[in-house]
Amino acid sequence: MKVEIITHESGDLLPLLLDSNDMPIPAPNEFIISRRSLSPNTLVRNLRELSVLYLWLESESIDLELRITSKKFFNEAEIKGGLVEYLKRDHEKRRKVKKIVVTPNTFNQRLTTVRQFLSWYIDVVMGAIPFSSSSYEQTLANKQILLEFLDTSFINAPPTNRSQSKGLDGREIDFLLTILNPDNKQAFGRDPAVKYRNYILTSIMLYYGLRPGELLSLRVEDITIGAISSIRVERRQPDPQDTRKPRPQIKRNGRILPIEDPNFAKSIDIYITEWRDVLEEKSEQESDYLILSDDGEPLSQSSITQFFQLLRKKYSNDLPSHLTAKALRHSFSSQMERTLRYSGMDEDKRKQALAYLRGDSSLSSQDVYIAQEVEERAKVALQKYQRDLIMEDIPW
Structure with a gap:
């Protein structure tokens, strides 16, 4: 069967x-x-x-x-x-x-x-x-x-800490971007075009929270570089020319995400105009997809999984064992929740904003990031309380 x-x-x-x-x-x-x-x-x-x-x-x-x-x-x-x-x-x-x-x-x-x-x-x-x-x-x-x-046969799953962070902390993010930065002579990889591609795909997932299927569905035409630079995530009809299995797809809402960092806009422009062409020349078939494999074909989801496995193995002392594409999406969501809270936005508005940026249809799926931020704030408050209590007990 x-x-x-x-x-x-x-x-x-x-x-x-x-x-x-x-x-x-x-x-x-x-x-x-x-x-x-x-x-x-x-x-x-x-x-x-x-x-x-x-x-x-x-x-x-x-x-x-x-x-x-x-x-x-x-x-x-x-x-x-x-x-x-x-x-x-x-x-x-x-x-x-x-x-x-x-x-x-x-x-x-x-x-x-x-x-x-x-x-x-x-x-x-x-x-x-x-x-x-x-x-x-x-x-x-x-x-x-x-x-x-x-x-009456369903099992109650064991309780889990839903607010436990599944993303990367600031130090881990900095290290990841450093070892993937193509300008770094010690960057991961050997082929310059592949190094640039790895940096771009990781940065897009980290900066914009895209799912692997959304990243691999991006086409060159979805990237706008200019006075108002942006990434367009768009649901399309199935592409009969796409032979990848499983075929990447956009299952949730489309959206337009602005590229505010001029340095990243320049990097993605260099990738499209220079290094992507180097990769595409290795294949007999032309492709409209943004992210290409080492052989110039549209990159597959299994290749992304293998890429993060290699990173975890090579840099096991500096990168977490849960480093995956999903971990980058969690990192984006957690950081965005914190940024939105610091901006003064109330909880309901933050859920709506996160749902739009993540391409989600449900507001309840944002609860985990709200809870995670509440827990972090509680820990900070507990530390301050304990410090103040210790200070009060010190005889002068």
């Missing part, structure tokens, strides 16, 4: 769940087609979660449609002692070290998708049953019982 991604001529990506004979399984694929508004990456994850359900059905020799329409419906032992426990297990065969169970968050995601699918599938089956039939009422009652079994 595996997930296969089909690329249409329009550039759209459609994942399909295949059985052990490489044949599409109708029900989960129809469910995914009904959710085409979601990103391909989300649909792939949903199918992988549903594959666990179908592995369980296969192991128990259960025909899902027959079980739904028959009088012998799922009982609590089958769902809670069978399916739920199966969803908790790690079924990944490619790992060298096999885990016994998955994390609570992974399990909850699986259970959520399975619940959504079973609710949808029972509704589809009920659509073929006459409303006046006794089977309709029985199937509806069975659906409610099944969903109740699933709803």
Whole structure:
């Protein structure tokens, strides 16, 4: 059982769940087609979660449609002692070290998708049953019982410190930019064009909080250098010429971000007019994308992941172990929250500003950065309190 991604001529990506004979399984694929508004990456994850359900059905020799329409419906032992426990297990065969169970968050995601699918599938089956039939009422009652079994099976994840910083501190940011600065003779890397590209891609993520997909979707035309310099993050139709897998995409809101630092505007202009051309000449195909690989092709997300792995390994004493593209986005968000607070903006306005700058649709996703800043202020206040208390106890 595996997930296969089909690329249409329009550039759209459609994942399909295949059985052990490489044949599409109708029900989960129809469910995914009904959710085409979601990103391909989300649909792939949903199918992988549903594959666990179908592995369980296969192991128990259960025909899902027959079980739904028959009088012998799922009982609590089958769902809670069978399916739920199966969803908790790690079924990944490619790992060298096999885990016994998955994390609570992974399990909850699986259970959520399975619940959504079973609710949808029972509704589809009920659509073929006459409303006046006794089977309709029985199937509806069975659906409610099944969903109740699933709803009471979610795991409360262990408490975490949501305000704990996942970004970089000021010293780490300074060190990172120093060892990537192409003007630094000791900068990381050997190829001048690659060094300049690494500096630009890291700076864009750090200064503007772009997601990797947003960074890799940028095109040269999205950069404006002039009296008013800016970076335009824009959602576009799928590019059929883009062969990267997974294909980078912009899943959230587009936005226009001003480039206020003239030095950075000059650096990105030099990259576009000089060093990007050097990279592009290494490829037989021309590209409109801003960030190119060492071979002149559009850079992939796996290359960014590998880049930060190399940095963490080479500079393990100066860079944190959690240095990733996501860590740079966290750094941007935390610093922006602090800057907005110092400007006198109230909390609601800060959430709105952060949501716009980060391209988020939800204001609640900004709570973690508000909480982080509140915790930092609390620590400073505690330190001041303790210093004042010590000073009062010193006899003069």
